[in-house]
Amino acid sequence: MIRLGGRVMSTERAQDFSSVSYGESLDDTIRVVGNYSDVIVLRHNQIGGAKRAAEISSIPIINAGDGKGGQHPTQALLDLYTIYKEIKTIDGVKVAMVGNLQDGRTVRSLAYLLGKFERVKIYFVAPPTLQMKQDILDYLGRHDVWYTLESDFQKILPEVDVVYMTRIEEEKLPAAAIEKPFKRYFLDEEIMKLMRSNAILMHPLPRLNEISPVVDSNPRSAYFRQTKNGVLIRMALLSSVLD
Amino acid sequence: MKLQHIIESQQFTLPMLNDLFELADQMERIVARGGTLDYQKKIMASLSTNHQRAHGFLSSRQ
Numbered sequence: 001m002i003r004l005g006g007r008v009m010s011t012e013r014a015q016d017f018s019s020v021s022y023g024e025s026l027d028d029t030i031r032v033v034g035n036y037s038d039v040i041v042l043r044h045n046q047i048g049g050a051k052r053a054a055e056i057s058s059i060p061i062i063n064a065g066d067g068k069g070g071q072h073p074t075q076a077l078l079d080l081y082t083i084y085k086e087i088k089t090i091d092g093v094k095v096a097m098v099g100n101l102q103d104g105r106t107v108r109s110l111a112y113l114l115g116k117f118e119r120v121k122i123y124f125v126a127p128p129t130l131q132m133k134q135d136i137l138d139y140l141g142r143h144d145v146w147y148t149l150e151s152d153f154q155k156i157l158p159e160v161d162v163v164y165m166t167r168i169e170e171e172k173l174p175a176a177a178i179e180k181p182f183k184r185y186f187l188d189e190e191i192m193k194l195m196r197s198n199a200i201l202m203h204p205l206p207r208l209n210e211i212s213p214v215v216d217s218n219p220r221s222a223y224f225r226q227t228k229n230g231v232l233i234r235m236a237l238l239s240s241v242l243d
Numbered sequence: 244m245k246l247q248h249i250i251e252s253q254q255f256t257l258p259m260l261n262d263l264f265e266l267a268d269q270m271e272r273i274v275a276r277g278g279t280l281d282y283q284k285k286i287m288a289s290l291s292t293n294h295q296r297a298h299g300f301l302s303s304r305q
Contacts, residue, residue, distance in 0.1 A: 005280035
Protein backbone atom coordinates (compact mmCIF):
# COMPACT_ATOMS: atom_id res chain seq x y z
CA MET A 1 0.00 0.00 0.00
CA ILE A 2 2.86 2.33 0.79
CA ARG A 3 4.37 1.89 -2.68
CA LEU A 4 0.97 2.92 -4.09
CA GLY A 5 1.17 6.13 -2.08
CA GLY A 6 -1.52 5.12 0.41
CA ARG A 7 -1.50 4.85 4.18
CA VAL A 8 -1.90 1.87 6.51
CA MET A 9 -3.70 1.63 9.84
CA SER A 10 -2.94 -1.61 11.61
CA THR A 11 -4.75 -3.47 14.36
CA GLU A 12 -3.05 -6.79 14.98
CA ARG A 13 -4.28 -9.16 17.70
CA ALA A 14 -7.50 -7.18 17.71
CA GLN A 15 -9.13 -9.62 20.11
CA ASP A 16 -6.65 -8.57 22.82
CA PHE A 17 -6.72 -4.81 22.85
CA SER A 18 -9.23 -3.32 20.43
CA SER A 19 -12.99 -3.09 21.00
CA VAL A 20 -13.10 -6.78 20.11
CA SER A 21 -11.67 -7.41 23.59
CA TYR A 22 -14.85 -5.83 25.01
CA GLY A 23 -16.93 -8.31 23.10
CA GLU A 24 -17.49 -6.29 19.96
CA SER A 25 -18.80 -8.51 17.17
CA LEU A 26 -17.05 -8.91 13.84
CA ASP A 27 -19.98 -7.16 12.17
CA ASP A 28 -19.62 -4.07 14.35
CA THR A 29 -15.84 -3.99 13.98
CA ILE A 30 -16.12 -4.13 10.20
CA ARG A 31 -18.75 -1.37 10.15
CA VAL A 32 -16.64 0.86 12.40
CA VAL A 33 -13.32 0.27 10.62
CA GLY A 34 -15.16 0.76 7.34
CA ASN A 35 -15.73 4.36 8.35
CA TYR A 36 -12.03 4.88 8.94
CA SER A 37 -10.63 3.38 5.77
CA ASP A 38 -11.10 2.51 2.09
CA VAL A 39 -10.23 -1.20 2.18
CA ILE A 40 -9.95 -3.77 4.99
CA VAL A 41 -7.35 -6.53 4.90
CA LEU A 42 -8.64 -9.11 7.35
CA ARG A 43 -6.99 -12.12 8.96
CA HIS A 44 -9.64 -13.92 10.94
CA ASN A 45 -9.35 -16.89 13.28
CA GLN A 46 -12.44 -18.65 11.93
CA ILE A 47 -13.07 -20.22 8.55
CA GLY A 48 -15.53 -18.01 6.68
CA GLY A 49 -14.66 -14.89 8.70
CA ALA A 50 -13.74 -12.88 5.61
CA LYS A 51 -16.90 -13.95 3.79
CA ARG A 52 -19.04 -12.86 6.73
CA ALA A 53 -17.22 -9.52 6.80
CA ALA A 54 -17.76 -9.00 3.07
CA GLU A 55 -21.48 -9.56 3.45
CA ILE A 56 -21.88 -6.54 5.72
CA SER A 57 -18.97 -4.31 4.68
CA SER A 58 -19.48 -1.06 2.80
CA ILE A 59 -15.87 -1.15 1.58
CA PRO A 60 -13.79 -3.93 -0.05
CA ILE A 61 -12.61 -6.83 2.12
CA ILE A 62 -9.42 -8.72 1.30
CA ASN A 63 -9.07 -12.12 2.96
CA ALA A 64 -5.56 -12.40 4.43
CA GLY A 65 -6.24 -15.87 5.83
CA ASP A 66 -9.27 -17.24 7.65
CA GLY A 67 -9.07 -20.01 10.20
CA LYS A 68 -7.03 -23.19 10.15
CA GLY A 69 -7.81 -24.99 6.93
CA GLY A 70 -9.55 -21.96 5.45
CA GLN A 71 -8.19 -19.93 2.57
CA HIS A 72 -5.43 -17.44 1.83
CA PRO A 73 -6.21 -16.28 -1.71
CA THR A 74 -3.63 -13.49 -2.02
CA GLN A 75 -0.82 -15.88 -1.10
CA ALA A 76 -2.09 -18.39 -3.66
CA LEU A 77 -2.28 -15.70 -6.33
CA LEU A 78 1.32 -14.64 -5.72
CA ASP A 79 2.34 -18.32 -5.71
CA LEU A 80 0.65 -18.83 -9.06
CA TYR A 81 2.27 -15.66 -10.42
CA THR A 82 5.65 -16.96 -9.26
CA ILE A 83 5.13 -20.28 -11.04
CA TYR A 84 4.11 -18.37 -14.18
CA LYS A 85 7.20 -16.15 -14.06
CA GLU A 86 9.65 -18.92 -13.22
CA ILE A 87 8.34 -21.81 -15.37
CA LYS A 88 6.83 -19.55 -18.10
CA THR A 89 3.61 -21.55 -18.16
CA ILE A 90 1.07 -23.03 -15.79
CA ASP A 91 -0.63 -25.47 -18.17
CA GLY A 92 1.02 -28.87 -17.80
CA VAL A 93 2.97 -27.97 -14.68
CA LYS A 94 3.68 -30.66 -12.06
CA VAL A 95 3.53 -29.34 -8.50
CA ALA A 96 4.40 -31.14 -5.25
CA MET A 97 2.81 -29.62 -2.14
CA VAL A 98 4.68 -30.79 0.93
CA GLY A 99 4.07 -30.45 4.67
CA ASN A 100 1.01 -29.94 6.83
CA LEU A 101 -1.58 -29.90 4.05
CA GLN A 102 -4.55 -30.52 6.32
CA ASP A 103 -4.39 -27.11 8.01
CA GLY A 104 -2.58 -25.20 5.28
CA ARG A 105 -4.55 -22.28 3.90
CA THR A 106 -2.02 -21.50 1.18
CA VAL A 107 -1.98 -24.98 -0.33
CA ARG A 108 -5.75 -25.20 -0.28
CA SER A 109 -6.12 -21.88 -2.10
CA LEU A 110 -3.35 -22.77 -4.56
CA ALA A 111 -4.99 -26.12 -5.35
CA TYR A 112 -8.19 -24.31 -6.30
CA LEU A 113 -6.26 -22.01 -8.66
CA LEU A 114 -4.15 -24.76 -10.25
CA GLY A 115 -7.35 -26.66 -10.92
CA LYS A 116 -8.33 -24.02 -13.45
CA PHE A 117 -5.45 -24.86 -15.80
CA GLU A 118 -4.92 -27.66 -18.34
CA ARG A 119 -2.97 -30.90 -17.69
CA VAL A 120 -1.78 -29.82 -14.25
CA LYS A 121 -0.56 -32.61 -11.95
CA ILE A 122 -0.58 -32.14 -8.17
CA TYR A 123 1.34 -34.35 -5.75
CA PHE A 124 0.14 -33.94 -2.15
CA VAL A 125 3.05 -35.07 0.02
CA ALA A 126 2.41 -35.35 3.76
CA PRO A 127 2.19 -37.79 6.65
CA PRO A 128 -1.21 -39.52 6.43
CA THR A 129 -2.52 -37.59 9.45
CA LEU A 130 -1.75 -34.23 7.80
CA GLN A 131 -2.88 -34.99 4.24
CA MET A 132 -5.02 -32.69 2.11
CA LYS A 133 -8.67 -32.60 3.12
CA GLN A 134 -11.35 -34.36 1.15
CA ASP A 135 -13.17 -31.20 0.02
CA ILE A 136 -10.16 -30.14 -2.07
CA LEU A 137 -9.72 -33.65 -3.48
CA ASP A 138 -13.41 -33.67 -4.40
CA TYR A 139 -13.05 -30.29 -6.12
CA LEU A 140 -10.08 -31.50 -8.15
CA GLY A 141 -11.93 -34.68 -9.02
CA ARG A 142 -14.93 -32.72 -10.29
CA HIS A 143 -12.61 -30.65 -12.49
CA ASP A 144 -10.67 -33.65 -13.84
CA VAL A 145 -7.39 -32.52 -12.29
CA TRP A 146 -4.81 -35.26 -11.83
CA TYR A 147 -3.57 -35.64 -8.26
CA THR A 148 -1.96 -38.22 -6.03
CA LEU A 149 -1.43 -38.59 -2.29
CA GLU A 150 2.13 -39.43 -1.28
CA SER A 151 4.10 -39.71 1.90
CA ASP A 152 7.52 -40.30 0.33
CA PHE A 153 8.97 -36.85 -0.25
CA GLN A 154 12.20 -37.87 -1.96
CA LYS A 155 10.48 -40.24 -4.37
CA ILE A 156 8.52 -37.51 -6.12
CA LEU A 157 11.29 -34.88 -6.29
CA PRO A 158 12.67 -36.02 -9.68
CA GLU A 159 9.19 -35.89 -11.21
CA VAL A 160 8.00 -32.34 -10.53
CA ASP A 161 8.58 -28.80 -11.80
CA VAL A 162 7.66 -27.09 -8.52
CA VAL A 163 8.33 -28.19 -4.94
CA TYR A 164 6.08 -26.15 -2.66
CA MET A 165 7.18 -26.70 0.93
CA THR A 166 5.06 -25.66 3.91
CA ARG A 167 5.60 -25.74 7.64
CA ILE A 168 5.09 -28.88 9.68
CA GLU A 169 4.56 -27.58 13.18
CA GLU A 170 6.01 -29.86 15.80
CA GLU A 171 2.90 -29.64 17.95
CA LYS A 172 0.84 -31.16 15.14
CA LEU A 173 2.63 -34.48 15.39
CA PRO A 174 2.47 -37.25 17.99
CA ALA A 175 5.63 -37.11 20.12
CA ALA A 176 6.93 -40.43 18.83
CA ALA A 177 6.57 -39.29 15.24
CA ILE A 178 8.27 -35.92 15.44
CA GLU A 179 11.80 -36.95 14.62
CA LYS A 180 10.91 -39.11 11.65
CA PRO A 181 8.50 -36.81 9.77
CA PHE A 182 10.76 -33.81 10.27
CA LYS A 183 13.67 -35.69 8.79
CA ARG A 184 11.49 -37.09 6.04
CA TYR A 185 10.24 -33.65 4.93
CA PHE A 186 13.48 -31.74 5.40
CA LEU A 187 15.24 -30.39 2.31
CA ASP A 188 18.96 -29.71 2.25
CA GLU A 189 21.65 -29.50 -0.42
CA GLU A 190 21.89 -33.27 -0.89
CA ILE A 191 18.15 -33.79 -1.20
CA MET A 192 17.87 -30.82 -3.54
CA LYS A 193 20.06 -32.68 -6.02
CA LEU A 194 17.12 -35.01 -6.57
CA MET A 195 15.13 -32.14 -8.08
CA ARG A 196 15.10 -31.54 -11.83
CA SER A 197 17.67 -29.01 -12.99
CA ASN A 198 14.94 -26.56 -14.00
CA ALA A 199 12.57 -27.21 -11.08
CA ILE A 200 11.99 -24.52 -8.46
CA LEU A 201 11.63 -24.61 -4.70
CA MET A 202 8.92 -22.46 -3.14
CA HIS A 203 7.75 -21.73 0.41
CA PRO A 204 5.16 -19.22 1.68
CA LEU A 205 7.45 -18.33 4.61
CA PRO A 206 8.12 -18.06 7.44
CA ARG A 207 9.82 -21.45 7.52
CA LEU A 208 10.63 -23.62 10.47
CA ASN A 209 13.13 -26.41 9.89
CA GLU A 210 11.90 -27.79 6.59
CA ILE A 211 14.39 -25.98 4.31
CA SER A 212 18.05 -25.68 5.21
CA PRO A 213 19.37 -22.10 4.83
CA VAL A 214 22.29 -23.67 2.96
CA VAL A 215 20.12 -23.92 -0.18
CA ASP A 216 19.02 -20.27 -0.07
CA SER A 217 21.67 -19.26 -2.59
CA ASN A 218 20.75 -22.03 -5.04
CA PRO A 219 19.15 -20.43 -8.13
CA ARG A 220 16.32 -22.94 -7.92
CA SER A 221 15.30 -21.59 -4.51
CA ALA A 222 12.53 -19.19 -5.46
CA TYR A 223 11.06 -18.30 -2.06
CA PHE A 224 12.59 -14.87 -1.74
CA ARG A 225 11.63 -14.02 -5.32
CA GLN A 226 8.19 -15.26 -4.29
CA THR A 227 7.99 -12.57 -1.57
CA LYS A 228 8.92 -9.90 -4.12
CA ASN A 229 6.15 -11.15 -6.38
CA GLY A 230 3.85 -10.89 -3.37
CA VAL A 231 4.37 -7.15 -3.22
CA LEU A 232 3.49 -6.83 -6.92
CA ILE A 233 0.39 -9.04 -6.80
CA ARG A 234 -0.91 -7.33 -3.66
CA MET A 235 -0.34 -3.91 -5.21
CA ALA A 236 -2.31 -5.12 -8.23
CA LEU A 237 -5.11 -6.45 -6.03
CA LEU A 238 -5.31 -3.25 -4.02
CA SER A 239 -5.51 -1.14 -7.14
CA SER A 240 -8.23 -3.46 -8.46
CA VAL A 241 -10.46 -2.95 -5.44
CA LEU A 242 -9.68 0.75 -4.93
CA ASP A 243 -10.14 2.00 -8.52
CA MET B 244 -10.09 -5.22 -13.81
CA LYS B 245 -12.43 -4.13 -11.03
CA LEU B 246 -12.85 -6.38 -8.00
CA GLN B 247 -15.28 -5.85 -5.12
CA HIS B 248 -13.95 -8.26 -2.48
CA ILE B 249 -11.17 -10.85 -2.49
CA ILE B 250 -12.43 -13.77 -0.43
CA GLU B 251 -11.48 -17.08 -2.03
CA SER B 252 -9.45 -18.44 -4.91
CA GLN B 253 -12.46 -19.89 -6.70
CA GLN B 254 -13.73 -16.41 -7.55
CA PHE B 255 -10.91 -15.89 -10.05
CA THR B 256 -11.45 -16.98 -13.66
CA LEU B 257 -8.64 -17.54 -16.16
CA PRO B 258 -9.21 -14.14 -17.88
CA MET B 259 -9.12 -12.46 -14.46
CA LEU B 260 -5.85 -14.20 -13.62
CA ASN B 261 -4.40 -13.06 -16.93
CA ASP B 262 -5.45 -9.46 -16.21
CA LEU B 263 -4.04 -9.68 -12.69
CA PHE B 264 -0.66 -10.92 -13.92
CA GLU B 265 -0.48 -8.10 -16.47
CA LEU B 266 -1.29 -5.62 -13.73
CA ALA B 267 1.40 -7.12 -11.50
CA ASP B 268 3.90 -6.73 -14.35
CA GLN B 269 2.92 -3.05 -14.53
CA MET B 270 3.41 -2.77 -10.78
CA GLU B 271 6.95 -4.11 -11.17
CA ARG B 272 7.73 -1.21 -13.48
CA ILE B 273 6.10 1.22 -11.02
CA VAL B 274 8.16 -0.15 -8.13
CA ALA B 275 11.31 0.15 -10.24
CA ARG B 276 10.51 3.84 -10.64
CA GLY B 277 10.13 4.22 -6.86
CA GLY B 278 6.38 3.71 -6.53
CA THR B 279 3.42 5.95 -7.23
CA LEU B 280 1.31 8.48 -5.39
CA ASP B 281 -1.89 7.50 -7.23
CA TYR B 282 -3.52 6.21 -4.04
CA GLN B 283 -2.24 8.83 -1.60
CA LYS B 284 -5.76 9.60 -0.39
CA LYS B 285 -6.54 5.96 0.31
CA ILE B 286 -6.27 4.19 3.66
CA MET B 287 -5.85 0.45 4.08
CA ALA B 288 -6.95 -1.00 7.42
CA SER B 289 -5.10 -4.12 8.47
CA LEU B 290 -7.13 -6.13 10.97
CA SER B 291 -6.08 -9.42 12.52
CA THR B 292 -7.97 -11.48 15.05
CA ASN B 293 -5.46 -14.22 15.57
CA HIS B 294 -1.97 -14.66 16.92
CA GLN B 295 -0.43 -16.34 13.93
CA ARG B 296 2.59 -14.99 12.12
CA ALA B 297 1.75 -12.51 9.42
CA HIS B 298 3.92 -11.42 6.56
CA GLY B 299 2.51 -9.87 3.45
CA PHE B 300 -0.60 -7.78 3.59
CA LEU B 301 -0.86 -7.60 7.36
CA SER B 302 2.66 -6.42 7.78
CA SER B 303 3.19 -2.68 7.61
CA ARG B 304 6.44 -3.46 5.79
CA GLN B 305 4.62 -3.51 2.43
